[in-house]
Amino acid sequence: MEKRLFLRGNHALAIGAIKAGCRFYFGYPITPQNDIPEFFSKQMVKVEGCFIQAESEVASINMILGASAAGARAMTSSSSPGLSLMQEGLSYLAGSELPAVVVNINRSGPGLGGISASQGDYFQATRGGGHGDYRTLVLAPSSVQEMHDLTLLAFDLADKYRNPVIILADAVLGQIQETMVDRPYQPLELPPKDWILAGASGRDPRLIKSLYLKEGEMERHNWKLFEKYQRMKREDVRHENYLEEEAELIIVSFGTAARVAKSAIRLARAEGLKVGLFRPITLFPFPEKALFDLSQRVKRFLTIEMNTGQMVEDVKLSVARDADVHFYGHAPGSPPAPEELLNALKKVY
Amino acid sequence: MYHEIIMSGVGGQGIMVIGSLLAQAAFMENLNVTYTPIYGVEKRGGHADCTVVISSEEIGSPIVDSPQSCIIMSRPSLGKYGPRVKPGGFLLLNSSFVDPLEVRRKDLDILSVPALEIAQTLGNDRLSNMVIIGAFVEKTRVVSLDTLAAALSQIFEEHYHHLLPANAAAISKGAEYARNSFHQ
Amino acid sequence: MKQVFKRPRSLKDVSFHFCPGCHHGTIHRLVAEAIDYYDLRERTIGVAGVGCSVFVYEYFDIDVAEAPHGRAPAVATGLKRALPDRIVFTYQGDGDLASIGMSEIVHTANRGENLTVIFVNNTVYGMTGGQMAPTTLLGQPTTTSPYGRDFLQNGYPIRMAEMIATLEGTSFCARVALNTPANLMKAKKTVRRAFEMQMNNMGFSFVELLASCPTNWGMNPLKANERVEKELIPYFPLGTFKERKGTDHQ
Amino acid sequence: MGKIIINRERCKACAFCASVCPKKLIFFSQEVNSQGFYPVEIRTEDECTGCALCAETCPDVAIEVWR
Numbered sequence: 001m002e003k004r005l006f007l008r009g010n011h012a013l014a015i016g017a018i019k020a021g022c023r024f025y026f027g028y029p030i031t032p033q034n035d036i037p038e039f040f041s042k043q044m045v046k047v048e049g050c051f052i053q054a055e056s057e058v059a060s061i062n063m064i065l066g067a068s069a070a071g072a073r074a075m076t077s078s079s080s081p082g083l084s085l086m087q088e089g090l091s092y093l094a095g096s097e098l099p100a101v102v103v104n105i106n107r108s109g110p111g112l113g114g115i116s117a118s119q120g121d122y123f124q125a126t127r128g129g130g131h132g133d134y135r136t137l138v139l140a141p142s143s144v145q146e147m148h149d150l151t152l153l154a155f156d157l158a159d160k161y162r163n164p165v166i167i168l169a170d171a172v173l174g175q176i177q178e179t180m181v182d183r184p185y186q187p188l189e190l191p192p193k194d195w196i197l198a199g200a201s202g203r204d205p206r207l208i209k210s211l212y213l214k215e216g217e218m219e220r221h222n223w224k225l226f227e228k229y230q231r232m233k234r235e236d237v238r239h240e241n242y243l244e245e246e247a248e249l250i251i252v253s254f255g256t257a258a259r260v261a262k263s264a265i266r267l268a269r270a271e272g273l274k275v276g277l278f279r280p281i282t283l284f285p286f287p288e289k290a291l292f293d294l295s296q297r298v299k300r301f302l303t304i305e306m307n308t309g310q311m312v313e314d315v316k317l318s319v320a321r322d323a324d325v326h327f328y329g330h331a332p333g334s335p336p337a338p339e340e341l342l343n344a345l346k347k348v349y
Numbered sequence: 350m351y352h353e354i355i356m357s358g359v360g361g362q363g364i365m366v367i368g369s370l371l372a373q374a375a376f377m378e379n380l381n382v383t384y385t386p387i388y389g390v391e392k393r394g395g396h397a398d399c400t401v402v403i404s405s406e407e408i409g410s411p412i413v414d415s416p417q418s419c420i421i422m423s424r425p426s427l428g429k430y431g432p433r434v435k436p437g438g439f440l441l442l443n444s445s446f447v448d449p450l451e452v453r454r455k456d457l458d459i460l461s462v463p464a465l466e467i468a469q470t471l472g473n474d475r476l477s478n479m480v481i482i483g484a485f486v487e488k489t490r491v492v493s494l495d496t497l498a499a500a501l502s503q504i505f506e507e508h509y510h511h512l513l514p515a516n517a518a519a520i521s522k523g524a525e526y527a528r529n530s531f532h533q
Numbered sequence: 534m535k536q537v538f539k540r541p542r543s544l545k546d547v548s549f550h551f552c553p554g555c556h557h558g559t560i561h562r563l564v565a566e567a568i569d570y571y572d573l574r575e576r577t578i579g580v581a582g583v584g585c586s587v588f589v590y591e592y593f594d595i596d597v598a599e600a601p602h603g604r605a606p607a608v609a610t611g612l613k614r615a616l617p618d619r620i621v622f623t624y625q626g627d628g629d630l631a632s633i634g635m636s637e638i639v640h641t642a643n644r645g646e647n648l649t650v651i652f653v654n655n656t657v658y659g660m661t662g663g664q665m666a667p668t669t670l671l672g673q674p675t676t677t678s679p680y681g682r683d684f685l686q687n688g689y690p691i692r693m694a695e696m697i698a699t700l701e702g703t704s705f706c707a708r709v710a711l712n713t714p715a716n717l718m719k720a721k722k723t724v725r726r727a728f729e730m731q732m733n734n735m736g737f738s739f740v741e742l743l744a745s746c747p748t749n750w751g752m753n754p755l756k757a758n759e760r761v762e763k764e765l766i767p768y769f770p771l772g773t774f775k776e777r778k779g780t781d782h783q
Numbered sequence: 784m785g786k787i788i789i790n791r792e793r794c795k796a797c798a799f800c801a802s803v804c805p806k807k808l809i810f811f812s813q814e815v816n817s818q819g820f821y822p823v824e825i826r827t828e829d830e831c832t833g834c835a836l837c838a839e840t841c842p843d844v845a846i847e848v849w850r
Binding site (some may be wrong): 004172175176178179256259260262263264266335336338340 | 373381385410
């Protein structure tokens with residue numbers, strides 16, 4: 001049943017979405033993620049799905065809201081400025097407890113920025129991004145395989161929690177082609193969708209909303225959402241350790257930066273430096289407990305990000321008090337090379 | 350085995366095609382491989398670079414600063430990547446466009462291939478890229494020449510399949526040239 | 534004796550929160566009557582805009598989704614594409630539809646989405662307390678145009694029905710008023726017609742209803758009805774601007 | 784012959800019904816309802832024709848009509 005494929009990250013992601021049963025894609029063109037909508041515009045017809053090139057990212061995310069309210073698996077993809085426009089909708093999705101999968105092929109900013117790969121949207125993705133007290137699950141793939149696998153997972157987690165899930169990747173992960181093993185999709189066991197709108201036939205009318213005006217209602221709703229985020233922390237935290245045994249220094253890095261860090265670590269090991277990697281796969285919930293446990297025996301950490309310092313705050317909050325956390329930022333332009341990171345880690349080793 | 354290759358030239362020379370061809374061949378040989386295209390802002394005429402990493406183990410960075418091998422198809426590319434090749438590494442020059450005398454480094458294995466002239470003997474200038482990749486594979490053996498030729502049908506859309514024999518012939522020509530060359 | 538007028542079944546048996554004389558209540562009833570007339574209650578999904586419109590789910594006994602401000606047509610698009618055999622309508626005010634949601638309404642109409650839009654134009658932001666709307670008439674004072682709307686400052690009131698009618702994707706587009714029994718009867722037929730278009734898969738249908746907002750206009754309900762006649766209708770003429778016969782757009 | 788029933792608790796005294804009644808049968812009550820409005824009442828049912836104009840214009844759907 002397993003099949004080896006050679007394909008680019010964005011296609012691996014889109015194939016994963018269709019495999020997960022996503023039949024509704026709404027999106028607006030923006031570089032560098034256009035091969036995702038282009039792929040869906042071709043493929044959705046073949047699976048009797050629906051592709052709409054919306055008039056804006058604002059409209060895309062709200063079309064998702066509608067399709068999701070109808071019980072369908074729906075997704076959109078965009079890149080940073082587009083995500084800014086979607087924040088209103090994401091807040092409504094979270095407030096209305098609707099599942100959705102939103103892909104951010106992170107480009108550089110602020111403003112129009114540039115099309116080069118960046119991890120500058122870490123805060124936006126992990127802190128909710130829109131108004132109000134909410135979180136989105138954030139998955140950070142680091143390979144073409146994960147672009148595919150985490151997309152399948154994203155749809156399941158979105159349904160499990162009735163919450164938007166963000167896949168935070170970048171142009172490198174979207175454009176690289178590599179080997180991927182295509183396995184059959186085994187969905188999580190999910191609760192029945194007993195909340196969807198389809199017309200009040202043989203039942204009381206249902207309502208999808210995020211407005212709570214009655215006494216105490218809003219507060220209760222916020223604590224209910226909070227409990228959901230706590231449950232995510234208990235049940236759906238993911239990370240990867242790489243060569244972390246007997247390490248003197250742990251690099252904490254995600255996505256493309258983590259890939260480059262792996263090569264830098266290999267170079268370091270070849271020179272006899274004991275360096276390992278801790279790679280968060282879920283950025284929210286952040287793997288704080290696993291990182292804390294690691295910091296009981298390793299006391300030196302170097303956070304490497306393709307920004308000027310965002311995840312490093314979560315790293316600092318997670319590790320034991322007596323652990324040192326250093327930061328190396330590779331601001332956007334071209335992604336860092338392994339040799340650059342090797343030099344950076346030597347400075348703090 | 351862990352082999353990093355950067356291929357660089359200008360848009361329209363078919364850099365991306367030979368990059369994905371090599372990657373596809375590595376894939377067909379059950380190796381791990383990443384292929385990273387890097388386009389200039391404009392699709393044609395600007396820089397066209399790509400990186401291919403082929404390995405029998407897990408591949409770390411798809412981004413490479415200092416590759417073991419470099420394929421250089423234009424003068425600006427030589428300036429950009431020539432200095433970055435690892436000491437002892439392999440530099441393949443398309444000498445139809447790049448003068449080998451411009452290479453100052455003495456610590457590299459260099460092969461110059463007049464790809465355009467060879468392609469012209471096959472009656473199609475546009476086959477230069479295939480001549481180059483044929484020579485590269487002959488020299489490095491990162492994959493077999495047979496697999497490389499077999500990969501052609503995977504990366505060309507079906508309506509271009511009538512061009513496969515000509516491309517395969519160009520690969521053979523390039524390989525033949527490499528076999529018969531003296532290295533600097 | 535036989536009952537000749539009763540509360541439509543698709544309306545819940547609760548009081549409206551609307552101010553005395555506000556036409557929202559009437560429009561709710563007309564929509565509910567249309568839903569009942571075609572027996573659509575069990576397969577209709579409403580999409581609520583933001584503003585006084587947001588509470589449609591408190592009053593309609595049907596499934597409802599609440600949309601962000603102005604985005605109801607996009608939400609309705611998603612719903613209708615996912616459930617093509619259901620009846621989907623949006624209920625939006627003038628701030629929601631003609632200001633912040635201008636992009637969504639134009640493109641939804643232009644795509645010819647097979648859904649119905651109920652557009653309540655009362656020339657003012659009601660719920661937020663009487664600010665200027667895109668449809669506020671020239672000279673009309675509001676809390677953010679205290680000296681009356683001035684075109685040099687704020688441009689002109691937008692005629693949505695005429696604009697929507699120009700779009701190729703629109704199948705049905707009309708403007709009605711509710712200030713007199715005669716206008717009301719026409720409005721009732723027009724709303725019904727809009728749902729009928731959707732039921733027949735004719736594409737996008739749009740009804741603009743000129744409504745009064747006595748509270749924010751600062752007048753009693755009867756005076757407000759007079760204002761609809763004297764000021765609104767001359768600028769926003771009533772009528773059917775487009776009605777496609779058959780599916781000639783295909 | 785007609786008959787109307789006014790839900791006095793729903794009435795907000797906008798007077799639309801009174802203004803359209805062809806027989807001018809509808810007038811304001813002397814007692815407030817729980818919402819604080821003086822709801823409308825029908826003066827005499829004898830003359831009501833059940834034309835339903837009052838109900839049609841009522842924004843609060845507070846009137847039912849028989850004929």
